[in-house]
Amino acid sequence: MLSRLNPLTTLAASGAAIALTMAASNWPVSVAVAAAVLAAGTGAGVMRRVLAASAVILLPLWFSLLVLHGLFFPEGRIVLAGWGPARITVEGLAFALEMGTRTTACVLVLLLFSFVVNVADLVAMMTTRRIPPQFGYVLASTLTLAPAITDQLSRIRQAQEARGLVLGGSLLQRVAAARLQMVPLVLALIQEAAERAHALDARGFSSPGPRSTYREVADSRGQRTFRRAVLGLAAAAVILRLCASWFGVPVLPSLSAGNA
Amino acid sequence: MTTPVLDAYIESFSFHGETAPAVHGVGLAVQPGTLACVLGGAGSGKSTLGRLLAGWLRSADGQLRGRLSLSGDGVPNGAQRLDFAGTEDDPRISPAAWSRHVGYVSQDAAAMLSGIRSTVAEELAFGLENRGMNRDSMHRRVADVASKTGLSPLLDRDPGSLSGGELRRLAIACCVVTDPAVLILDDPLSSLDGEGAELIRDLIAGLVARGAAVVHLGQVAGLLFSQATHCMVLDGGTVTAQGTPADVLLSRGLAESGVVVPSEAVRHGRYRPEATAPEPVSGSAAASNKVSSGAGTGESSLSFRNVTYSLPAGQGAQRAVLTEVDLEVEPGQTVAITGPNGAGKSTLLRHVNGLLRPEHGEVLVAGLPIRGKSTGAIAADVGLLFQHPRDQLFERTLVREVGFGLDRLFGAEAEAHAVQALEDVGLAHVASAHPHDLPASGQRLLALATVLARQPAVIALDEPTVGLDRHGLARLQTALDTVTLRGAAVLIVTHDLAYARTVGHRVLRLQGGRLQDT
Numbered sequence: 001m002l003s004r005l006n007p008l009t010t011l012a013a014s015g016a017a018i019a020l021t022m023a024a025s026n027w028p029v030s031v032a033v034a035a036a037v038l039a040a041g042t043g044a045g046v047m048r049r050v051l052a053a054s055a056v057i058l059l060p061l062w063f064s065l066l067v068l069h070g071l072f073f074p075e076g077r078i079v080l081a082g083w084g085p086a087r088i089t090v091e092g093l094a095f096a097l098e099m100g101t102r103t104t105a106c107v108l109v110l111l112l113f114s115f116v117v118n119v120a121d122l123v124a125m126m127t128t129r130r131i132p133p134q135f136g137y138v139l140a141s142t143l144t145l146a147p148a149i150t151d152q153l154s155r156i157r158q159a160q161e162a163r164g165l166v167l168g169g170s171l172l173q174r175v176a177a178a179r180l181q182m183v184p185l186v187l188a189l190i191q192e193a194a195e196r197a198h199a200l201d202a203r204g205f206s207s208p209g210p211r212s213t214y215r216e217v218a219d220s221r222g223q224r225t226f227r228r229a230v231l232g233l234a235a236a237a238v239i240l241r242l243c244a245s246w247f248g249v250p251v252l253p254s255l256s257a258g259n260a
Numbered sequence: 261m262t263t264p265v266l267d268a269y270i271e272s273f274s275f276h277g278e279t280a281p282a283v284h285g286v287g288l289a290v291q292p293g294t295l296a297c298v299l300g301g302a303g304s305g306k307s308t309l310g311r312l313l314a315g316w317l318r319s320a321d322g323q324l325r326g327r328l329s330l331s332g333d334g335v336p337n338g339a340q341r342l343d344f345a346g347t348e349d350d351p352r353i354s355p356a357a358w359s360r361h362v363g364y365v366s367q368d369a370a371a372m373l374s375g376i377r378s379t380v381a382e383e384l385a386f387g388l389e390n391r392g393m394n395r396d397s398m399h400r401r402v403a404d405v406a407s408k409t410g411l412s413p414l415l416d417r418d419p420g421s422l423s424g425g426e427l428r429r430l431a432i433a434c435c436v437v438t439d440p441a442v443l444i445l446d447d448p449l450s451s452l453d454g455e456g457a458e459l460i461r462d463l464i465a466g467l468v469a470r471g472a473a474v475v476h477l478g479q480v481a482g483l484l485f486s487q488a489t490h491c492m493v494l495d496g497g498t499v500t501a502q503g504t505p506a507d508v509l510l511s512r513g514l515a516e517s518g519v520v521v522p523s524e525a526v527r528h529g530r531y532r533p534e535a536t537a538p539e540p541v542s543g544s545a546a547a548s549n550k551v552s553s554g555a556g557t558g559e560s561s562l563s564f565r566n567v568t569y570s571l572p573a574g575q576g577a578q579r580a581v582l583t584e585v586d587l588e589v590e591p592g593q594t595v596a597i598t599g600p601n602g603a604g605k606s607t608l609l610r611h612v613n614g615l616l617r618p619e620h621g622e623v624l625v626a627g628l629p630i631r632g633k634s635t636g637a638i639a640a641d642v643g644l645l646f647q648h649p650r651d652q653l654f655e656r657t658l659v660r661e662v663g664f665g666l667d668r669l670f671g672a673e674a675e676a677h678a679v680q681a682l683e684d685v686g687l688a689h690v691a692s693a694h695p696h697d698l699p700a701s702g703q704r705l706l707a708l709a710t711v712l713a714r715q716p717a718v719i720a721l722d723e724p725t726v727g728l729d730r731h732g733l734a735r736l737q738t739a740l741d742t743v744t745l746r747g748a749a750v751l752i753v754t755h756d757l758a759y760a761r762t763v764g765h766r767v768l769r770l771q772g773g774r775l776q777d778t
Contacts, residue, residue: 120378127389140376148375151420158615158635159652162644163710164665166636184654191696195371198316201355202364203374203434204390212392214385214402 006219007122012227014113019234021105023241030101037108046115053111053146054104062100069096119143124215133211137200149189156184263339264289265332265473266362266442268313271325272346282308282322283497290442290473292332295464297476297485299508300494301518301729302701306477307367309494310444313475314364315353324350330361332441360391363440367447367700367727368650369431373419380422380430381406381415387438401437408466409433410459424451424647424723425601425755432460436467443467446477447700449484451647451726453600453755461487479701479729480520481509493517518701518729559627561749562589562642562718566621567611569604581607583773584621589718589749594740596764597753598778603770605722605753606647612720612751613642625718640669643711647722649703652710658682658698659691662709669714681713682706684742685735700727705735712739719743721752725759737763 021033041047069092076089119140126136141148160180161167167177200206267289272281283305290296300306311317312324323346331339342351365372377383384402393401406412409429414422422430428451435443445464449457461483464474476484485491491508493501494517501513508514514521564587570578581604589595599605610616611623614635622629625641646652655661662681666674682688685705690698695706704727711719724736740763744750753770754760757778760767767778 118378119376120382123376133390137376144376155651156654159646159654160664161635162613162615162639162646162652163714164636164639164668166634168634183656187656188654192371195368196375198355199372200374202314202316202359202372203387204356204359204438205374205386206354207356207390210392212389212394212398214382214389214395214398216395 016230016234023237027101030105033105065096124213267329275322294489297488297491304494305497315358362442363435369428372431423602560588563624567618568620591747594750596760599770643716645721649707652707653695681709
């Protein structure tokens with residue numbers, strides 16, 4: 001369902017969700033956005049991929065937040081436990097929770113977008129809107145970078161296995177095997193990028209002048225209305241947030257005294 | 261005589277860091293509606309010449325002295341001449357503007373693709389989109405070129421899922437679709453099956469008939485060569501023979517080059533075999549080269565038992581690639597498998613060392629099932645030459661490349677084995693070079709060396725002849741003779757039926773997922 005939407009609709013919804021999360025700066029809102037992403041991801045059948053990718057980013061982040069702010073939060077007043085300079089405070093935990101949930105929501109939104117968006121449709125829509133093709137190419141390359149690296153790594157691994165590299169075993173053996181693949185991976189990606197640049201030039205990619213698109217991307221009045229609505233909502237949330245900051249009025253109640 | 265659309269004289273071109281020029285003293289003027297053929301063996305300079313003509317080599321790559329001239333419709337003022345003196349003041353070619361007149365397809369078909377298009381149709385349309393063609397015209401043009409290159413059934417496929425032959429047809433189609441006045445095609449028939457090669461020959465004939473100038477760069481004096489208006493042989497970066505195909509066939513320049521001359525030319529007396537260095541390998545002349553130590557001993561080194569394998573075909577469907585395949589290869593025996601592009605030949609070969617695992621059935625090496633063994637463990641007995649050398653090569657020097665993993669087999673003697681394998685394929689003199697700096701022929705021989713160095717009991721070769729010149733084919737043949745004499749079982753997949761018949765004790769055809777005797 002999500003992948004069949006016009007990519008600008010998915011992009012607008014993702015951008016609005018992030019703007020709303022940042023503007024609210026409130027953990028229940030962040031949790032609600034994250035829950036909505038999980039529900040949408042389950043519906044789109046990409047939940048496992050989203051969770052796996054987000055775990056790589058979020059687990060170290062949560063760990064560092066809890067260590068830094070949970071144990072060392074100078075503004076903390078209500079001490080739950082203490083070991084010399086390290087003190088667990090309510091304020092520190094609350095700040096870590098605010099930061100963690102907000103970042104989690106944003107990461108989940110971006111990952112869901114990257115997994116459901118049809119890159120070809122997105123590039124086609126950008127061309128239609130006269131956005132420079134180089135920008136579209138960079139965006140498409142970024143969104144397809146992870147699969148491209150995975151493919152290249154898989155090719156190198158297969159070549160090495162075919163010459164006797166046995167994968168698996170202890171963690172040390174796995175790290176040693178990964179080390180053997182990293183230098184060839186980087187060199188291969190650089191080589192491929194250089195060759196690709198020649199091919200793109202030769203196929204007129206750097207030509208000035210108007211472009212067209214082979215691909216016709218479906219859109220609808222309903223989707224256009226939805227895009228306007230969510231972008232308006234996001235803009236309103238940001239304006240409200242700015243006004244509240246200027247006049248010193250909290251938009252939503254916050255757990256943390258240190259959370260501006 | 262009409263004005264040439266492309267007129268070039270390369271006084272010299274040297275890559276930075278190289279003392280000897282890669283190309284020197286080469287002049288080429290191509291007329292509209294003609295086919296020119298530039299032949300040469302590995303490292304002869306023909307691909308460098310092609311890249312120079314196509315505007316792909318710039319001052320950052322090397323130093324050019326000479327001139328390039330374009331004329332015809334769409335060229336500013338009707339004609340444009342660029343003179344190069346090898347200085348910083350030399351004109352700079354705009355690749356995008358140049359490509360409107362001169363299209364180029366390199367030896368490496370995969371490198372021609374945009375990398376961001378999700379279907380073959382969109383990849384074909386990429387060049388047209390960049391020129392702002394309207395959508396309806398684009399759809400018509402894509403459909404037309406796809407039908408002429410046999411890509412119509414593949415238009416919705418992901419370009420990354422195409423076989424080697426299909427990928428080459430796509431690269432050629434991507435160039436043809438923008439209708440340039442000059443097309444430079446580097447080895448356009450390599451890795452194509454008979455039907456695919458015929459399609460491309462017909463396409464070229466049609467383009468020439470419509471007034472395009474086509475420059476064919478190759479290392480086989482085959483049918484395209486015989487249809488050329490003008491031919492040229494390059495060796496050591498310069499012209500050693502030129503004229504009509506008949507003139508060139510009788511020339512010493514051709515005889516001394518690495519160009520493969522199909523046996524038909526020898527049989528019809530149009531070629532002087534006494535002038536050749538090593539005996540040509542392909543064709544019937546090499547049919548007696550089937551050396552074997554123990555073909556037919558009855559004990560299989562490699563067995564496929566009822567192997568079935570399928571690939572996803574989109575929307576949850578599966579496409580059967582191998583269906584209940586049975587195969588036996590005995591020690592000292594060479595079995596060759598042919599079949600059309602995309603039939604699943606490479607898929608079959610990847611089952612030999614466990615890179616792919618059958619859905620049903622079993623693969624046995626030396627009588628033991630490989631099920632449950634890792635590819636790395638199977639590699640002690642099986643060597644696999646990949647279809648594309650760039651998928652097999654990953655190291656920084658040739659000697660490191662061949663030496664990878666040999667220490668586990670040979671301990672302190674690993675480096676000696678690596679050097680010996682490089683000598684066997686004629687690359688020991690460039691052991692410290694980077695694999696990517698080798699020509700296509702050299703890269704394939706290097707990949708072969710990585711297989712030979714391990715001295716496996718089973719050797720599986722995927723399209724081993726593609727990109728090889730006459731000297732490379734002779735090296736390959738010698739290597740095959742040596743390994744079969746020591747009792748290794750050899751399984752070769754190739755699109756080239758003539759080559760399969762030349763080297764195979766048994767020739768099978770893979771079609772519709774099943775193996776049949778030819």
